[in-house]
Amino acid sequence: xxxxxxxxxxxxxxQSISHPKESKLKDFxxxxxxxxxxxxGGIIIxxxxxxxxxxxxxxxxxxxxxxxxxxxxxxxxxxxxGTDDKGRDILSRILYGSRLSxxxxxxAVSFGSFFGIxxxxxxxxxxxxxxxxxxxxxxxxxxxxxxxxxxAIISALGPGLMNVTIAxxxxxxxxxxxxxxGSTLEVKRLEYIDAIRSLGANDMTIIFKHxxxxxLSPIIVQGTLRLATAILSAAGxxxxxxxxxxxxxxxxxxxxxGRDFLFSAPYIALFPGLAISILVLGFNIFGDGLRDAFxxxxxx
Amino acid sequence: xxxxxxxxxxxxxxxxxxxxxxxxxxxKAVDGIDFTLQKGETLxxxxxxxxxxxxxxxxxxxxxxxxxxxxxxxQVLYKGxxxxxxxxxxxxxxxxxxxxxxxxxxxxxLNPVIPVGEQIAEALRLHxxxxxxxxxxxxxxxxxxxxxxxxxxxAKQEPFQLSGGMRQRVMIxxxxxxxxxxxxxxxxxxxxxxxxxxxxxxxxxxxQTKLGxxxxxxxxxxxxxxxxxxxxxxxxxxxxxxxxxTEQIFSNPKHPYTQGLLDSLPKIYEDxxxxxxxxxxxxxxxxxxxxxxxxxxxxxxxxxxxxxxPELMEQNDGVKVxxxxxxxxxxxxxxxxxxxx
Amino acid sequence: xxxxxxxxxxxxxPVVIGVTFVVFFIMQLVPGDPAVLLxxxxxxxxxxxxxxxxxxxxxxxxxxxxxxxINIFQGDFGLSLKNSQPVLDEILVRLPxxxxxxxxxxxxxxxxxMAAGIISAIKxxxxxxxxxxxxxxxxxxxxxxxxxxxxxxxxxVKLQILPVAGWxxxxxxxxxxxxxGAGGAAIVARMTRSSMLEVIRQDYIRTARAKGLxxxxxxxxxxxxxxxxxxxxxxGLQFGALLGGTVLVESIxxxxxxxxxxxxxxxxxxxxxVQGGVLFxxxxxxxxxxxxxxxxxxxxxxxxxx
Numbered sequence: 042x043x044x045x046x047x048x049x050x051x052x053x054x055x056q057s058i059s060h061p062k063e064s065k066l067k068d069f070x071x072x073x074x075x076x077x078x079x080x081x082g083g084i085i086i087x088x089x090x091x092x093x094x095x096x097x098x099x100x101x102x103x104x105x106x107x108x109x110x111x112x113x114x115x116x117x118x119x120x121x122x123g124t125d126d127k128g129r130d131i132l133s134r135i136l137y138g139s140r141l142s143x144x145x146x147x148x149a150v151s152f153g154s155f156f157g158i159x160x161x162x163x164x165x166x167x168x169x170x171x172x173x174x175x176x177x178x179x180x181x182x183x184x185x186x187x188x189x190x191x192x193a194i195i196s197a198l199g200p201g202l203m204n205v206t207i208a209x210x211x212x213x214x215x216x217x218x219x220x221x222x223g224s225t226l227e228v229k230r231l232e233y234i235d236a237i238r239s240l241g242a243n244d245m246t247i248i249f250k251h252x253x254x255x256x257l258s259p260i261i262v263q264g265t266l267r268l269a270t271a272i273l274s275a276a277g278x279x280x281x282x283x284x285x286x287x288x289x290x291x292x293x294x295x296x297x298x299g300r301d302f303l304f305s306a307p308y309i310a311l312f313p314g315l316a317i318s319i320l321v322l323g324f325n326i327f328g329d330g331l332r333d334a335f336x337x338x339x340x341x
Numbered sequence: 342x343x344x345x346x347x348x349x350x351x352x353x354x355x356x357x358x359x360x361x362x363x364x365x366x367x368x369k370a371v372d373g374i375d376f377t378l379q380k381g382e383t384l385x386x387x388x389x390x391x392x393x394x395x396x397x398x399x400x401x402x403x404x405x406x407x408x409x410x411x412x413x414x415x416q417v418l419y420k421g422x423x424x425x426x427x428x429x430x431x432x433x434x435x436x437x438x439x440x441x442x443x444x445x446x447x448x449x450x451l452n453p454v455i456p457v458g459e460q461i462a463e464a465l466r467l468h469x470x471x472x473x474x475x476x477x478x479x480x481x482x483x484x485x486x487x488x489x490x491x492x493x494x495x496a497k498q499e500p501f502q503l504s505g506g507m508r509q510r511v512m513i514x515x516x517x518x519x520x521x522x523x524x525x526x527x528x529x530x531x532x533x534x535x536x537x538x539x540x541x542x543x544x545x546x547x548x549q550t551k552l553g554x555x556x557x558x559x560x561x562x563x564x565x566x567x568x569x570x571x572x573x574x575x576x577x578x579x580x581x582x583x584x585x586x587t588e589q590i591f592s593n594p595k596h597p598y599t600q601g602l603l604d605s606l607p608k609i610y611e612d613x614x615x616x617x618x619x620x621x622x623x624x625x626x627x628x629x630x631x632x633x634x635x636x637x638x639x640x641x642x643x644x645x646x647x648x649x650x651p652e653l654m655e656q657n658d659g660v661k662v663x664x665x666x667x668x669x670x671x672x673x674x675x676x677x678x679x680x681x682x
Numbered sequence: 683x684x685x686x687x688x689x690x691x692x693x694x695x696p697v698v699i700g701v702t703f704v705v706f707f708i709m710q711l712v713p714g715d716p717a718v719l720l721x722x723x724x725x726x727x728x729x730x731x732x733x734x735x736x737x738x739x740x741x742x743x744x745x746x747x748x749x750x751x752i753n754i755f756q757g758d759f760g761l762s763l764k765n766s767q768p769v770l771d772e773i774l775v776r777l778p779x780x781x782x783x784x785x786x787x788x789x790x791x792x793x794x795x796m797a798a799g800i801i802s803a804i805k806x807x808x809x810x811x812x813x814x815x816x817x818x819x820x821x822x823x824x825x826x827x828x829x830x831x832x833x834x835x836x837x838x839v840k841l842q843i844l845p846v847a848g849w850x851x852x853x854x855x856x857x858x859x860x861x862x863g864a865g866g867a868a869i870v871a872r873m874t875r876s877s878m879l880e881v882i883r884q885d886y887i888r889t890a891r892a893k894g895l896x897x898x899x900x901x902x903x904x905x906x907x908x909x910x911x912x913x914x915x916x917x918g919l920q921f922g923a924l925l926g927g928t929v930l931v932e933s934i935x936x937x938x939x940x941x942x943x944x945x946x947x948x949x950x951x952x953x954x955x956v957q958g959g960v961l962f963x964x965x966x967x968x969x970x971x972x973x974x975x976x977x978x979x980x981x982x983x984x985x986x987x988x
Contacts, residue, residue, distance in 0.1 A: 181700030186967040187926015189944070189960050190704075196948040196956040197711040273825050277930050280827045281945050293827075300831055300934070307835045314828030322823035329819075404891055406883075436894035444892075449885040454907045454981075463903075464893045515893070 079330020085323030093139040102130035104137040104290045113306045122312045125295070126302060127288075131309065134290035135316050141291045142317065145206050145284075146272040152210030153271075154264055157217020162248050164218065165225025176222065179215035188212065188274050195283050202275075202291070205284040209274045213267050220263050224256035258335040265328035269321045276317050292317050350377035350418075351555050352401070352440075352523050357415035357425075359393075359400045361626075362408065368626040370396040372579035373415065375653070378523065378555040383546075385558045385570035385587070387602070391623060393579040394559045395445075398525045401557075402436050419523070438468035441516035445528035447509035451500040457508075458484070458496025461515045468519045483514035487544060506537035513544065520552055527559045542569055563606055567591060575599050578623055578634040581653055585660040595662040597639045633665065645670055687976055694972055701964045702754060705957050706747050712953065720763065754961070760954035764947075769958035772943065777962065779849060780928050780939035783862065786855050787924050790863030791870055792917055796910065798867065799874025803909075804901060806879055815875065821868025826927055830861035830934040847936035858935045862927050866920035873916045877909040884908070911981045918974030922967045 074080070092099060102120075111128035114120055122131035164175040182190060191208035198204040228234065229252065237251055278284040279293030287294055292313040299310030359371035371393045378384050386394045399405050401417050403424065417424040419440065424432060444450040452460060461480035465471045471479065477496070484492035487510040500508055509529065516524060526545060530538035546569055549556050558569055566573055566587060573590045575583040575598065583596040594600045601619040621638035624630055633639070636646035645665050653663040665671050717734040718725070734740050738749060753760070759769035798818065802811040834857060838846040845854050881887065882905055890904045928941030936942075940959055947955035 177696060177700065181697055181704055184697050184701050184968050184971075185704075185926075185960070185964050186922035187924070188929065189926050189963055192929060192944060192948065193705060193708050193956065193960045194711070196944075196951075196953065197708045199713070200948075269823065276825055277827055280825075281930065281933060283945075283948060293825075296825075296828055296831070303831060303835050304839055307839070310828070310831050310835075314825060314832070317825050317828065318820070318823050321825070322820060325819060325823050402892055404888060433894045433896065436892055438894055442892045444885060444889060446885050450889045452886040452890065452904050452908070455904070463895065463899075468894060512889075515889075 076330045076333055078326050079334065082323045082325070082327030082330055085319060086327055089139055089143060089320050089323065092136055093143050096136045096140060100130075100133035100136045102133040104129060104134040105288055113302065113309075115306070116308055123306065123308045125298065125309050126306075129288075131295075131312055134295060135292065135312055138290040138292045138295065138313065138316070139320075141202065141285060141289065142272055142276060142293075142320065145202060145209070145275040146268050148206045149210040149271045149275065150213060150264055150267050152206065153213035153267065154217045154260065156210075157214040158221050158253075158260065160214065160218040161221025162225055162252065165222040166229060166244065166248050166252065172222070175218065179218045182212075182215040185212075188277065191274060191278065192283070195278065200283045200286070202279070202285045202289075205275050205278045208278070209271050212274070213271065216267065217260070217263060220259050221256060224259050225252055228252050228255045258331075262328055262332045262335060265324055265331055269324035269328065272317065272324070273321055349379075351380050351420060352378040352557075353416075353418040354397075354401070355416040355418065357397065357400060357417060358413040359396050359405055359410060360413040361410050366627045369579050369629060370410075370626055371400060372629070374574075374576070374579075374581045376574050376581065376584060378557060380522070380555055381549070381553050382572065383549065383556040383558055383570045385560060385566040385573040386576060387560055387563065387566055387573060388576035389561060389623065391626075392576045393626075394561075394576050395527055397576070398442065398527050398557065398559050401525060402440060402442060403432055404436075404442075434468070437464045437516075437521075438519045439521050440523040440525065441519070441521040442525045443509075443512050443516050443527065443529045445531050447505050447512055447532060450512060451508055453500055456497050456499055457503065457511045461496075461511070461518050464515065465518055479518065480514070483518050484511065486517075486548070487511070487514045488540075489514075506533055506541070509533060509537075509541055510544070513541070513548070517548055517552065521554055523555045523557070524549070525557045525559065528561070529558075530565065531560075531562070538565075545569070563602065575602070578629065579626065580634060580663060581661075582635065582663045583661065584653065585662075589658065589660050593658075593660075595656070595660055595667065596635075596664050597641055597666075598635050601638075633663075641666060643672055645672070683980065686979055690972060690975055694968060697968060698965065699751070701968070702751055702961065703747065705961050705964075706750050709953055709957060710743065759958035759961070762947075762955050763952045764950050764955070769954050772955065773940065773958055773962050776938060776940045776943045776959075779937060780925075780932070780941060781966075783855070783858055783928060783932070783937065783939060784921070784924055786859035787863035787927075788866070788917070788921055790859055791866035791920055791924070794863065795867035795870025796874050796913065798871035799913075800878060800901075800906065802871065802875040803878030803882070806875075811875075814871065818868040818871045821864055821871075824865065826861050826865055827930045827934055829864060830857065830931055833857050833861060834934070847934075849935075849937045849939075854935075858931050858937060861934070862924055862931045865927070866917075866924055869920060870913060870916055873913050874909065877912050878905060881905045881909040911978065914974060914978045914981065918971055918978075921970050921974075925963050925967055 106129065108124075108128035111120075111124050112126050114124040114128075116123045120130050120132065122135065124130055125134070160175050160179065164172040185193070188209075191205070191212045194208040194211055195204050198207065234247060234251060237247060242251075275284060276291070276293030276296070279291045280297045282294075282297060285291030285294045287298065295313040296310050296317075299306070299308075299313065302309050354374060354376050356373050356375060357371055358369070358373050361368040361370055374393075374397060376384065376386075386397060388394050396405065396410075400412055401424065403412070405412065412425055415425065419435065424435065427435075451457065458477060458480045461483055462471075462473075462476035465476040465479050466473070469476075481492045481496050484496055489495050489507060489510055495503070495507075500511075503511065509532075513529075524545070529545065530541050533541060542565060545556065556569075558565065560566060570587050572584070572586050574581045575590070575596065577598050583590065583594070583599045585595075590599060591603065594603050598619070605618055619638055624634055624637070630636065630647070631650065632645075632647040633650055636642050639646065643665065651663050651665045651668065653661050654667065655661045656667060715730075717730045717737070717739055720733050720737075721730045738746055757770055759773070761767065762769055762772060798814050802814045805811055834846060837844040837857060844857055845851075848854050887900060887905055890900045895904070925941075928939055929945055930941070931937070932939045932942035933945055940963060944956055944959040944963075947953075947959065
């Protein structure tokens with residue numbers, strides 16, 4: 042890397058610190074526009090949101106209506122993705138299912154980020170024993186491998202989409218808490234926070250009006266990437282029969298059903314899985330792009 | 342200019358241009374420079390950071406990070422062969438073997454996970470076709486030569502177990518292991534303590550006499566130049582603006598920039614109210630002015646300086662200088678006399 | 683170094699206790715009275731009270747927790763509600779199977795991931811690099827349960843070269859291990875690549891070039907060793923995701939491991955079994971993390987001190 046390029050980066054970083062709001066947003070948007078991958082990710086997400094909003098208008102059939110005379114039809118002009126063992130149109134079910142998958146994803150991440158952000162802010166801002174207690178608790182939550190914490194929670198609360206949302210949300214609390222705490226520590230060190238404090242601002246004002254807006258970017262990046270994982274986890278739990286229950290058109294549930302017909306009608310399992318993969322891919326690409334856009338140091 | 346022994350240069354750089362092609366445009370880091378190096382000579386290349394001196398040294402060994410960097414023109418003749426157009430395989434045989442380099446960051450220039458002895462020995466095995474044992478023994482011998490105590494033990498250690506000065510000695514041992522004809526030392530002492538600086542310079546000087554190699558000493562420190570160099574090329578914004586023997590540079594600097602550089606040095610024997618600095622800043626390498634690159638900072642500037650870039654021209658005393666003051670086109674008489682002094 | 687291992691061991695204790703605490707209290711979230719549940723429908727008040735007395739459910743929660751903790755440290759994970767057998771016995775039967783699956787999966791994660799990352803990093807921004815990274819991006823986005831089913835369809839149903847399910851021979855291991863290891867491999871590949879690109883920019887790589895070494899030697903001898911150090915941490919984290927993933931993969935491929943045991947226990951509402959399984963898996967993860975940290979520290983020491 043040339044010296045020139047280094048100084049250039051430093052300038053970018055300096056600028057983004059000195060003008061926290063406007064120019065940062067503008068910079069961010071322009072970098073995001075340049076990042077083709079992020080654009081692709083964003084378009085995929087918008088496409089799914091569009092489908093979720095207009096599922097009733099887009100779906101050619103009733104997703105719940107059982108027509109046994111139509112069962113296990115392979116993809117055709119009538120049924121683009123075929124029909125399942127009860128003669129329901131898979132395309133229509135997938136379109137409706139987008140509401141469930143994204144709904145659960147957004148709800149779980151909102152829930153998880155809400156608590157994670159509060160824990161992280163409090164731990165980072167107050168430090169000392171408050172920090173120790175909160176962060177050790179977060180370490181404990183992270184000591185559960187993968188979705189096992191979510192499984193334990195569901196085993197207690199019982200199956201169901203609502204409980205899956207809580208379980209998946211709980212599982213992302215420590216991840217948000219860690220990131221928020223780290224960023225809070227960084228922002229807290231900035232001189233202007235001292236200046237505001239010396240002007241007599243109380244802790245709440247400092248935390249929510251001055252620190253929080255400054256740490257939004259890592260939260261948004263993490264939130265986007267967590268959405269991808271949350272959707273995957275929730276679908277996985279439904280696949281195990283612990284989330285949405287049949288006849289719900291939730292994608293994981295549909296996949297679980299399709300598994301019984303893997304030999305005779307593989308398309309029943311193929312399409313819901315494809316729907317999940319592409320949506321998750323969208324969030325992952327978008328999250329990667331956001332990270333590049335927010336953090337010039339991370340750029341190639 | 343001072344010439345050493347024979348007149349056939351070991352290294353000859355002609356019109357070398359190294360440019361960086363970035364999104365912001367083309368950065369002309371090295372923009373047409375010429376110099377020669379004789380066997381046994383020490384040539385200093387001085388200038389501020391960013392003037393292109395490090396890029397020059399990296400260009401000689403073709404170590405420019407590419408992309409975005411590229412040698413855009415010129416020749417680097419080593420014993421008459423052009424390194425610029427040579428195949429990568431041939432070039433590799435030159436690197437570390439016939440032309441070696443010492444970098445300015447001893448702390449980061451050694452591989453942290455490989456014992457230092459091995460880092461020296463691998464070059465010997467590669468270039469000198471030595472066996473494992475022979476290469477290792479020679480590596481230990483080199484460590485001893487550069488003054489590292491208990492070299493057998495040190496050779497087995499990893500860089501983190503060595504101090505900065507010790508690491509720079511390892512770098513030197515590594516560079517000299519294959520007895521190169523040319524050594525390029527890029528700010529070899531900048532990162533070191535003052536006391537160790539002197540030791541390292543003395544060591545390089547000493548080994549140079551022993552091995553008879555040509556040394557290119559890249560530095561921003563005129564003190565280092567005065568101590569070690571026979572000739573000096575002063576670089577500014579990608580060009581050489583003055584090229585002369587060390588005595589001439591110090592006793593009678595011609596280019597206003599060189600004069601400024603020397604004025605900014607603290608002088609022991611003169612009373613000085615304050616150190617003088619050169620005002621203004623170096624032009625952006627992305628957007629070089631069409632005239633003299635120093636014009637905007639030059640105390641003697643004339644209209645012509647902004648119109649056309651002067652050539653590096655040899656004067657009667659052998660000094661080469663890139664300045665309109667020393668040409669017939671010069672109009673500002675008074676300043677010239679003062680400048681020539 | 684020994685000091686570090688010791689300190690790290692001490693730090694693990696509160697985490698282990700914390701995990702038991704969380705598992706215990708999650709179970710208190712169960713709606714309804716466990717004694718009523720245990721006694722079954724239509725049980726008399728006396729029976730319920732008897733069960734409550736017997737299990738110590740009438741005592742304060744903290745006392746119950748300490749009993750639980752002490753029992754665990756004595757190897758008593760309680761009895762299964764399904765067949766009244768000790769939970770630990772069942773776990774010890776299931777554990778080796780899951781560990782075997784996890785072992786092969788992590789090998790796939792490491793080997794496939796690092797190889798892909800290196801291939802990408804050698805020629806960054808080339809067609810190979812872009813394609814490998816695109817595949818990796820798909821890899822982290824695929825639901826393992828779907829990927830597993832698709833592999834099963836392709837290799838077992840269509841090509842019929844691999845068994846559909848079960849756990850009898852080495853052939854049975856291939857698909858589940860691939861399913862479980864693929865996601866981690868994708869993450870390791872991305873990490874390896876970025877770590878390699880970071881290392882390639884370092885001064886000591888320039889030194890190696892200046893020595894005239896061949897590109898191959900520079901990549902494999904000088905760059906790779908340094909680049910893989912941060913990847914160790916990622917592999918450790920992936921092991922956790924992988925352990926969690928056994929729940930899904932064992933269900934798909936009908937493997938009677940710990941993961942499937944937990945899922946079946948949840949379906950049967952066999953809470954002691956769920957508790958035991960989750961606790962055991964978490965302990966394994968804690969231990970693996972300990973090893974990874976020590977390992978990382980061992981390799982990173984020289985870099986830190988640099």
